[in-house]
Amino acid sequence: MNPQVLGIFWPFGVFMIMLSVIGIYCMLLTYNLVRVLIGLELLIKAATLLVLTVGYCNGHIAQAQALVVTFIVIEVVVMTVAVGVVLGIRSHNGSLDVRKIRNLKG
Numbered sequence: 001m002n003p004q005v006l007g008i009f010w011p012f013g014v015f016m017i018m019l020s021v022i023g024i025y026c027m028l029l030t031y032n033l034v035r036v037l038i039g040l041e042l043l044i045k046a047a048t049l050l051v052l053t054v055g056y057c058n059g060h061i062a063q064a065q066a067l068v069v070t071f072i073v074i075e076v077v078v079m080t081v082a083v084g085v086v087l088g089i090r091s092h093n094g095s096l097d098v099r100k101i102r103n104l105k106g
Helices: 003-030 033-058 061-093 098-103
Strands: none
Touching: 003 033, 033 061, 061 098
16 A cells, blocks of 8 residues: 555544444443434444545545445435334333333233
């Protein structure tokens, strides 16, 4: 790899790793469903940044941008459905606590 490309890549790499760790932390170590959705959003943003960075380093920035636009459309659909499910759970249970979801039957 070109040293100039590596100079550009490493700050984004560190930021992607930080976003991934924070996203995994939010998804695994919390009991609030809104925080779980925020963690999922952070993981998707880290993957988007990874695709853009790798596309830039390889010289295929147009393909990377097209893939990122597709990711964004899919992300909006997934988040819309997830928020609908969370609101349904909130109206049924009266809270967003994950531990209370286990009480659902049916």
